Amino acid sequence: MHIDENSDEELEDVGTASVLPTRSSTKVESTVGEWFVDRSKFIPMRLTLGERKFLRLLEAALNVSEYTDKIDTIGFGLSKAKRIVHQIRELCAIMSGLVLSADYKQGQELFADRDFAANEDFYQQIFELGRRHKIMNPDKMRSTYGKLMYLLQVGSIALNFCEISVYPDFRTVKPPRSRIYSTSLA
Amino acid sequence: MKPIKTVYNLLEERDALDLLRDDFVSVATKEIYSEGRSRRDVQKDIKSKERAIETLATRYERGGLSQEQIRQCLYSIGDNHAFLRVNRDPCDKMISYLKKYFHPTEAKDGKSSLAIKSGKGGARLTHDHSKQYAYVIQSLTLWREVLHGRPLNITIRKGPLSNVCVYCLDMFHLWSLAEQDLLAENVPYRLRDTGQGLNRVQAAPKTSRMMHVILGRAQKSIGTWVGSSVIHMGDHNVPNALMFIGEYLEFPYAMMYLFYLTDLTNRQILSNLSYSPPDL
Numbered sequence: 001m002h003i004d005e006n007s008d009e010e011l012e013d014v015g016t017a018s019v020l021p022t023r024s025s026t027k028v029e030s031t032v033g034e035w036f037v038d039r040s041k042f043i044p045m046r047l048t049l050g051e052r053k054f055l056r057l058l059e060a061a062l063n064v065s066e067y068t069d070k071i072d073t074i075g076f077g078l079s080k081a082k083r084i085v086h087q088i089r090e091l092c093a094i095m096s097g098l099v100l101s102a103d104y105k106q107g108q109e110l111f112a113d114r115d116f117a118a119n120e121d122f123y124q125q126i127f128e129l130g131r132r133h134k135i136m137n138p139d140k141m142r143s144t145y146g147k148l149m150y151l152l153q154v155g156s157i158a159l160n161f162c163e164i165s166v167y168p169d170f171r172t173v174k175p176p177r178s179r180i181y182s183t184s185l186a
Numbered sequence: 187m188k189p190i191k192t193v194y195n196l197l198e199e200r201d202a203l204d205l206l207r208d209d210f211v212s213v214a215t216k217e218i219y220s221e222g223r224s225r226r227d228v229q230k231d232i233k234s235k236e237r238a239i240e241t242l243a244t245r246y247e248r249g250g251l252s253q254e255q256i257r258q259c260l261y262s263i264g265d266n267h268a269f270l271r272v273n274r275d276p277c278d279k280m281i282s283y284l285k286k287y288f289h290p291t292e293a294k295d296g297k298s299s300l301a302i303k304s305g306k307g308g309a310r311l312t313h314d315h316s317k318q319y320a321y322v323i324q325s326l327t328l329w330r331e332v333l334h335g336r337p338l339n340i341t342i343r344k345g346p347l348s349n350v351c352v353y354c355l356d357m358f359h360l361w362s363l364a365e366q367d368l369l370a371e372n373v374p375y376r377l378r379d380t381g382q383g384l385n386r387v388q389a390a391p392k393t394s395r396m397m398h399v400i401l402g403r404a405q406k407s408i409g410t411w412v413g414s415s416v417i418h419m420g421d422h423n424v425p426n427a428l429m430f431i432g433e434y435l436e437f438p439y440a441m442m443y444l445f446y447l448t449d450l451t452n453r454q455i456l457s458n459l460s461y462s463p464p465d466l
Binding site: 032033034036037039040041042043044045046048072073074124125127128131132135136138139146149150152153 | 191197208368
């Protein structure tokens, strides 16, 4: 284990060169600090207890969703755009149903609040939890992470929401109770 | 798309990045190894780590940044160290085993030969011993680089807590690039039958660029390279960045189990005990 000056030159490309250590001891102390600062940009925050509750909710919804089965096929009856609309709508419906059953007050706000931006932010936050959890625990979410990424890959989720205008329909979606039970049993 | 919440984001928002520059951070987030050490030493390390965390939590607590959040930050950095250790160390050990038990060019007998023949025992390539040795060591080195860039040793200060290894590139960094590639709005995917079913074929320029840097490092440290050094990305072999990340995650698993078994066997040989499964 030694410092290899040559190979470190290449690191400039990825922007870590500024924190490369030098041999002088006084400088080293400050570079270690800078190294931690730089590294922390790529260190995800561990999920808090409150966040874990929403994570389980997301996982449950993703488990039920057949997003990739329905989208990445050839020769399905409906057009692709319609299939995507249908699947995302279903996923969000399941999630909002689960939120309602987990936290009645917040769930109510989700249904009652017709402000599009507010709810989009809520789903984005929950999706972020799933992505963060997976990066820190690659052995978890082995099928659901791919589903989530493919769902988000279609473009920015905001775009989806706008295009799909999932919103007005939300009021008519009943919390899918039977689904909640089936996922909790699984 | 919401960016992943990182330690940096949280501390920057609260104007507390100085926390990371504090000398106590390395102690508060360090990995505590227990192999070959006495219980007392390990306990001492745990105590000093806990003390460092508490010191930082009280020192940097302020409005908008609670002690609990500071602890969470430090735990997150600790998680990162633990992740890298669990995934990287088996790889390092495998390289050292290979170097210890096999000669690079000469195989004394059939048992110490690594030669493989296409069609035999599931092999798809034909390599003699020295070629296979080079092939294995280059694969292990590349994976080692992917999981965690070469260590740079820095001595922070003299004393019992002096040596802390720091690293450059790593899996988390690569992962964040892969996510950016996957979710890039201006890079559409095409649904194609790649011979392994329908796949979303999408270019991944950021991940690809990073992999070339890593490959370059691995090649430089080995000197020679056996076979193809093409990085498949966004083609029929590796359709997109998600598949790429998935592939590299399989490797530590295989390594971990293999290592667990070899370690178990070694211990049995050493202690000259026959293995008896534990009562269930």
